[in-house]
Amino acid sequence: MNQKLKVIVESIEFYQSTYPEDACILIFxxxxxxxxxxxxxxxxxxxxxETVEQHRNTTSVRAMKSGRFLREERSEEAFGFPYIASSVPVYDNGVIVGVVTxxxxxxRVSDMRIVANELSGSVQEMSATTEQLALASTDVSKRLVELSKYAEQMNDNIQQINSIVGAVKDIAMHSKIxxxxxxxxxxxSGVHGRGFAVVANEIQKMAQNSTNSANSIAHQLLTITDSIEHINAYTKQIASFTEEYTASMHEMSEGYVSINQIGQKLLSLGEIEH
Structure with missing residues (x-):
């Protein structure tokens, strides 16, 4: 055995102790x-x-043949667990005499990647859902604002109808007089005024009926106006809550972006430099 390689073999426990975590050392x-x-x-x-030929596809043999440092990540297929192998060719007077791996x-890195991928996937799904909710909430808010405008228009129309009802009452009062x-x-006029008296009586009845109808319409309009005002107030309140909800959704979406970035950092930490 080459003398330099022999010294390394004799110091194998020392090389193993330099690793911060559990490791095995292999020398060819x-x-x-x-x-x-x-x-x-x-x-x-x-x-x-065991011969080099038996391990011809390993990181150790590939590093020795290439003459350069090589670090590779391998799956559990070869030895039953995923591992990272770091191989350093050993030179003596410019000639490769072996390799230390x-x-x-x-x-743990593999598990971390799985968790990071799951985290990233979940965050992306939650972010997409949040965006959809925010868009839906914004749409609801716009529709509520439109509904509030329609309610105000209806209220204006009712006021116009009230004006007409007021005019009808005024006409009825003058008709009664x-x-x-x-x-x-x-x-x-006595006997000669009997026919005129019948007409006068009908005018008074018509005036009274008009007054009663106008009062009934005014009462119904007042009830409708109160209902519209309540609806308008509730609509504005819901619109306000919806805007706050939308803002919260956007904040949550920004939080998901930060979490996703953390997941991506975890993935990058799990990458092996070759």
């Missing part, structure tokens, strides 16, 4: 495995003497 010369130190939980179950478990005057004149 140009032909076979010459050193292996399993971790507490990380174990590739490799035995000394440190292997750590990638389970006219009927009374006609009755007086008919009484003065």
């Amino acid at each position: 010369d140009t032909e076979k495995v010459v050193g292996y130190k399993r971790g507490k939980t990380v174990d590739l179950k490799i035995t000394l003497g 440190g292997v750590i478990s990638n389970s 006219l009927g009374l005057n006609a009755s007086i004149e008919a009484a003065r």
Whole structure:
């Protein structure tokens, strides 16, 4: 065995101790495995003497053949758990004599990626739903404002009708006075005024009926006006609540964006530099 590589093999526990987390150390010369130190939980179950050919597709052999540092992330297919392998070629007088590889478990990073992806997906769904709710809320608010305007227009129309009713009352009052005057004149005319008295009586009845109808209409309009005012007040109140709700939805959407950014940072932290 190359002397330099031999020193490294003898120091394998030291190299293992330099890792901040559980790791196993694997050492190859140009032909076979010459050193292996399993971790507490990380174990590739490799035995000394296994050939380079047996491990031709591993990070270790690829780094040794390329002559450069290589770090790769591997799935659980080869050894039953996901891991990250970092391989450093060993040179002696400019010639590659072997490679040293440190292997750590990638389970936590893998789990973190899964959680980050799930978080990102959930946040995107919630953000989309929130935006839809905000749009719907904005639409409702606009429609409530329009409804309030219609209510005000109806109130104006009712006021105009009240003016007409007032005019009808005024006409009825003058008609009643006219009927009374006609009755007086008919009484003065005696027998000759009987026909005129009948007409005067009908005028008074018509005036009274008009007054009663006008009063009834005025009462109904007053009831409708009160109802419209209540509806208008409730509409404005709901519109105000809707605007506040929309603002809250936008704030929540901004919060989701921040959470999504955190999820993306978690994903980037899980990326392995090669």
